Amino acid sequence: MFRRRWSVIVTGLLILCLIIPACSPSSMQETAKVRIGEVTRSVFYAPQYAAITKGYFQEQGLDVELTTTPGGDKTMTALLSGGIDIALVGSETSIYVQQQGSGDPVVNFAQMTQTDGTFLVSRNKVEGPFDWSSLKGTTFLGQRKGGMPQMAGEFALRKNGIDPHKDLNLIQNIDYANIATAFASGTGEYVQLYEPTATVFEQEGKGYVIASFGVESGKLPYTVFMAKKSFIDKNGVTIEKFTNALQKAQNWVQTASIEEIADSIASYFPDTKKEVIMGSVQRYRDQGSFATDGIVDEAEWNNLLDIMQGAGELQQRADYKTLVNNEFAQKAKESVK
Incomplete structure (x- = not known):
């Protein structure tokens, strides 16, 4: 009888040892x-x-x-x-x-x-230091009006003496998801792109990163x-x-x-x-x-x-x-x- 009771007690203790860790605060943490x-x-x-x-x-x-x-x-x-x-x-x-x-x-x-996370990408390679004034009179494929990429882009352009609405043929009526495709298809001479698209375009010869809007617009x-x-x-x-x-x-x-x-x-x-x-x-x-x-x-x-x-x-x-x-x-x- 004593052995049987002791066996029951030991079994119970072993079960508790298994249960207690499972009920510890770390394991009971709600997700x-x-x-x-x-x-x-x-x-x-x-x-x-x-x-x-x-x-x-x-x-x-x-x-x-x-x-x-x-x-x-x-x-x-x-x-x-x-x-x-x-x-x-x-x-x-x-x-x-x-x-x-x-x-x-x-x-x-x-x-x-x-x-800002966008880069100025040119359809053609730019030899020597980039001159922002070279953008004047060109077709620029921009971002959605009122969106941060476009606003930061315009800020950087103005900082470098470019009025985006007077000095550029600014295109803003293309949906964000289709901007890169539109440029690759021949629309615009310059475009504002995020990574990794900018790097892909460089590797495929579709465009070349010539400036960073992130650097130009500051923190x-x-x-x-x-x-x-x-x-x-x-x-x-x-x-x-x-x-x-x-x-x-x-x-x-x-x-x-x-x-x-x-x-x-x-x-x-x-x-x-x-x-x-x-x-x-x-x-x-x-x-x-x-x-x-x-x-x-x-x-x-x-x-x-x-x-x-x-x-x-x-x-x-x-x-x-x-x-x-x-x-x-x-x-x-x-x-x-």
Whole structure:
């Protein structure tokens, strides 16, 4: 009888030993699903893809669902309608929402890129130093009116003595997804392109990168993770975890080799050669496009407002404290290594 009782006790203890680890805080951590809508698929967003593939979101207990919603208007519509929780898009979209009188502002909480990501591509090779004045009188295939690429492009052109609406034959009526195809088909002498398309065009002899709009327009909150204020207020813990994962990816992208970064994001560009991805990452990192942390600096915010004002897209200066929340990014910068 004693042996039988002792056997039962031992068996019970063994079962408890198996149960207790399974019930530890780390294993009981609830997984929160987060739906992200990115404005486009681009090597420009390498830290985001790295955060997913390297498991940084998963480490924070987040199940991330990523959808590409082409264009700032579509991305913001998805966010406002509840189709996504977090948008990766230009900060100008949050300002447009505010200008329309929204009672639930869209708040920028983690910056990912800090320069424009487009390049000036010429159909023909340019011998010697590029002279911006050579653009006068040419046909320029630009971006959508009111979008950040076009506004930053116009800012850079004006900075270099070019009035885009007087000195150029400016084409803006082609959908974003078809701009590269239109140029490759013979439309325009110059075009504004993101990577990796710019590098692909160079390798195929379809165009040549002659200037960077990112360098010319300076630092600004170009692509930022944002959410409705109501969502942030209700899901502060999730936003904190999200920003921590992003910060870890931002740290890694600054120190990893270009090949390592390319390998980590290659699955998001299945039709792009590895060397093209590497060249694109190298170009963006060299010019400081990847933000080193999620903090949206006020000086960068003011540069954005200046650019929007110059493009005639700003009704009034948007309040930094209303549309920017650096609380989560500041904590992540201090704690995530």
